Amino acid sequence: MNTVGLVAFALVGATKAIREEFDVFGIAVVGLVTAFAGGATRDLLVNRVPLALRSLGEISLGLLGVGLAVGLSVVLDSPDDHPITLVADAVGLAAFTTAGAIVATDAGLSGFGVVAVATINAVGGGAFADILLDRSPFILFDDFYASCAVLGGSAYWLAVAVGAAGSTAAVACATVAVGTRVAAVNYGWSLPTVQMFGPTRERIGDKR
Template sequence: MTDPFAVMNAIGLVGFAFVGAAKAVEERYDVFGVTVVGVMTALGGGTTRDLLLNRVPNSLQSPGEVALSLLGVTAAVLFVHFLDDGHQHPVVLTADAIGLAAFTTTGALLGHQAGLPVFAVVALATVNAAGGGAISDLLLGRTPFILREDFYASCAVIGGLAFWALAQLGAAAGAASAGCALAVLLARGLGIGRG
């Protein structure tokens, strides 16, 4: 529990896998399809980020990330029928928002460490945070909700800009990361509140 981002990342993996699997359950996919959609929702953004950064994806090297994704899938299969309107439940929205903040921060941090310009920092933050949801919508034959919902991917753009601005002002990586995550949570909270 000494690394706040590992904790946020873990909550986000479980939350993203839950949301993706819940959507696949709604579409009456079989167990294999639900698992694939849930795992791709959790790992797809980070995998795309690593492809863009020309690295072997972390998701292929980290059994822990896969295990957390499968935990989220299992939770969705077991509990989604008990929730009214599954993927809009406050618990799910909260876990999803924490994941959005964690994945935005990781993407911005890796882009910054690779010495890339501001567009790349924001793009990697956004791809990392919203890519998994876009992939799962494509797999389900839907147009990506991130392009239609006003305040979702925009929160990742705001977070990426916050990271870049703080780093330009001389903030250390840890401080820029904290500012980025807080900006995403604030923006997303306001977006959900306005509904």
Template sequence: MTWEILTIIGTIAFALSGVIVAMEEDYDLMGVYILGLVTAFGGGAIRNLLVGLPISALWEQGHLFTIALIVMTIAFFFPKLWVTKWMKWGLIFDALGLAAFAIQGALYATSMGHSLSAIIVAAMLTGTGGGMIRDVLAGRKPIFLRNEIYIVWAMLAGIVIGLELVTGTVGIMILFVVIVVLRMLSVYMRWSLPHRTLSQ
């Protein structure tokens, strides 16, 4: 049940983020659908390849495709109902999607008996893969390559779950909230990782 809830939250959040980017880039309806779908499902597809699942496993998520298509259709045809709210709360939706998919990816890899390193990478790719594909298709610099901390919080989910520091539904939901809060704090407090440019 926890897994399913996290998946639905992540799917809706990332589908909406794909829609808003597509609308900012003035894509048509099919462009909106494509960008929304790759954002919502791209990370899971990359994760499946990583952990050894056939890519066809993606098509077993018919109900999630239906949810994503309904959400994107409503978002496209009735933007006034949500765009202003997205501009205000969009960062929270992105944080929800990151946390939900990172935890889901880590749980998936754990259930298959993979090593800690594989669990961490599964969390990273599931949490950020869809956004990476979205930004590349839209001609933008992927969010996890910017100065602000992003992918680290997905790694944290993988570490915590891989080391079994949390167990059960309550523990997973607490971890979910912690990752969302850390992501929001990293933006508003302008936390960043060390970075360096090559100067001539």
């Protein structure tokens, strides 16, 4: 799952950079940041040297995703919207959420810390990539994406809290994350804004 996720995340990030007409260095950086910055931030938060800087296997997968993005951009309009990419991305979201929850639990963080680190592991790379592309991270106002990581991380913490084994908690976490994400894509879920609650819409809208 982690393998699929690294390739998919790098592909999605690199495709965004291609669309912005970044040069090949920029494309590689945005792709690798999307795939690895979440995990690197997780490692920094629990005081570890980021895994991606210590092993070569994971980076090769990221570079494969970048190469796929470059190759596919020549034959496809938007390889990051292809159904296969969406499913692979959902699998990656689940894998990264689970990895974050496990590391955070091992580091003795609080329940909030477990959910926060799981979510950062899953969506931090994409959020950082959006900042490099000079936009607000899309997870903050669009789509039902980071919420799947929050739900998965909460499932992990809950499972551990009721005494389940680590492996059971991991399965619960991954299942919840990938399940809610696939459902969100299929049914077009999104979260409400405060403006949807009525009377504030115009007043606040006017101020922008």
